[in-house]
Amino acid sequence: MARWQPHASDRLVVAALELFEERGYENTTVIGIAERAGLTKSTFFRHFPDKREVLFGGDTMAGLLAAGIADAPADAAPLEAVAHALDAVGRAAFTAERREFSARRRAVIAANPELREREALKGLGLTAAMAEALERRGVPDPVSRVAAQLGALVLTIAYERWSEPGGGGAGGRAPPAGPRGMGAGHPPTVR
Amino acid sequence: MARWQPHASDRLVVAALELFEERGYENTTVIGIAERAGLTKSTFFRHFPDKREVLFGGDTMAGLLAAGIADAPADAAPLEAVAHALDAVGRAAFTAERREFSARRRAVIAANPELREREALKGLGLTAAMAEALERRGVPDPVSRVAAQLGALVLTIAYERWSEPGGGGAGGRAPPAGPRGMGAGHPPTVR
């Protein structure tokens, strides 16, 4: 028999999400989370640097976006490279198994300023990752930041729609065709 | 003689900024800040809801942006309304007196993740304020968000340049003309 129950980290995430839903984030203590997972406060902080981070663990987004931009065809325009990356993220991260969990997580985050703060910082990280990946392709500074900023907004909107009750089949493409306008040439796979 | 030294809030801000510069944010305690200001921890938390907020006090930005968008000519396009708001902010907030303080504040924030996190949340607030103000003008949802997102980026870049050693005279207009491109029609006063 194994000495410890497996998946300690996952158990902590599940316990935390449940407790945040039941009592709210600020009425939940780290000790409470650890106890529900059959662990202790010490172990919690061995798995996560702080209480917020238990909801932000799977941090592969920045890498996926950077890789997606690097993998875009050499002649792709900045926004087309961003679209390429968004497609990759859609396939890798917006999967059916994660949809219900993501929706619950989203609701919890939306209800708490401390968690929204962390999410805001993560968002800046994604934007910076895209801008840097574009600059590695030779896109000059202000253009790279504009493209990254627009990519971040598209990602945010896609995530919103995907984790809403009605929205989002496989692949993360938003059901209704998005509006054109604003003069940004529309890349083929992201609308 | 006055019973208390005046400007308690300002003294706390100054003390905090000095200590953050001397020892770093995480090596500075709230008690230390309060003592340098000739006050106590209790009083600190009466003036600021938490330790971070001592650097984010003058929170008129969101209101200025919303008012600037509301005040734009009725026939202004979304990006032109945003530009109108940015001009207003440039005149009201990017003043010569605040420049040195802003530069020091910026350096402190850049050096600490906890402070960057707070700043990221404030940035989201500004973007949301712009988007809402645009929607109050009848700009439909995704267009309003794109315009607000671009406005937020312009504001960020302007703030960066203004609080850098070389940059920014009165009014906050960036010295070199910004690049065109990306298809966004360039409004007359923001480049």
Next chain:
DNA sequence: AGAGTGATGAGACTTGGTCTCATCACCGTA
């Protein structure tokens, strides 16, 4: 068998943040 490893537990400690109660100069009014 015995030493090493690695995830865990126990608990002291600092600090951020909340809350309650006390203090005391100033102000208005009688």
Next chain:
DNA sequence: TACGGTGATGAGACCAAGTCTCATCACTCT
């Protein structure tokens, strides 16, 4: 002149987040 109200402050108890050190103990490798 006296007196009660006001408002910013101080004192200190209290809780939870987060850090750190030391102990435990099944499993593994030699």
